[in-house]
């Protein structure tokens with residue numbers, strides 16, 4: 051689908067995206083680029099980075115890839131600095147890198163739990179921490195008149211309730227949401243940096259969906275979803291463009307669930323016809339009951 055936004059809403063911005071070379075992250079890279087931003091993508095696999103950069107360049111988007119692991123502070127520092135060296139500044143940091151797999155709490159080793167916490171939560175904090183000096187108002191590489199930069203953390207909706215076989219990702223994404231709100235408070239106040247989050251539901255054509263929702267579960271889930279479909283990477287990327295652009299200039303500390311309302315969904319126990327019949331029967335009984343004595347209609 052075409053973007054509803056003007057092509058220049060991110061003109062002149064420089065964005066660094068962890069996990070920006072694949073899946074949802076890559077779609078955000080692409081849409082940021084199509085809306086005027088220059089793009090740096092970070093990840094561990096060189097071939098994935100190379101493919102992403104070629105694809106972005108073929109769309110006329112200035113792009114560069116940096117190998118690095120968000121769990122390593124020295125990698126985070128090196129990649130942030132390399133981005134600033136390459137493009138001259140940093141305006142936007144997107145933390146989309148994550149680890150995920152389905153496993154019961156009983157079968158998950160503490161080390162497996164820690165790995166996901168390290169990538170999603172500690173990795174997000176490390177990247178924010180290393181990027182601060184470039185993102186803050188008056189920071190290195192920013193003109194004195196420009197405002198502070200923008201951070202977007204990608205979490206999930208899994209931890210809004212509880213999710214089967216996702217204890218590690220739920221805990222890690224809950225921590226990411228806490229980082230988003232706390233940094234919005236501290237760095238919004240001190241440095242004019244806006245920090246927001248997007249919490250995607252199941253998004254089609256991604257590694258996340260195929261790993262976390264095998265087809266059998268996917269089909270079942272659709273029956274209970276308010277909009278009866280999985281989302282598209284485009285849905286996440288458009289929200290990211292909106293939040294990163296001036297249209298989002300007063301949005302700070304918000305975490306936008308984009309899941310078609312799925313996290314609110316519950317199985318429907320009664321059809322609408324059945325509920326109408328029950329209501330009529332209850333009303334009839336209540337009218338027939340002696341007046342004057344307070345009784346419950348149920």
Ligand SMILES: NC(=O)c1ccc[n+]([C@@H]2O[C@H](COP(=O)([O-])OP(=O)(O)OC[C@H]3O[C@@H](n4cnc5c(N)ncnc54)[C@H](OP(=O)(O)O)[C@@H]3O)[C@@H](O)[C@H]2O)c1
Pocket residue numbers: 068069070071072073074075092093094095096098118119120121145146147148149150169173204205206207249250251252253254256257258259
């Ligand atoms: N897909 C969904 O339905 C869904 C739903 C809710 C939330 N999300 C969130 O959306 C984001 C993108 O998910 P996706 O499904 O599009 O997955 P994906 O394509 O697997 O993206 C994950 C990216 O993170 C990078 N990455 C992983 N570990 C890293 C590390 N230690 N250091 C640097 N980069 C690392 C990966 O590249 P390398 O392996 O090359 O490092 C990859 O590019 C994730 O935060 C995910 O939790 C997705």
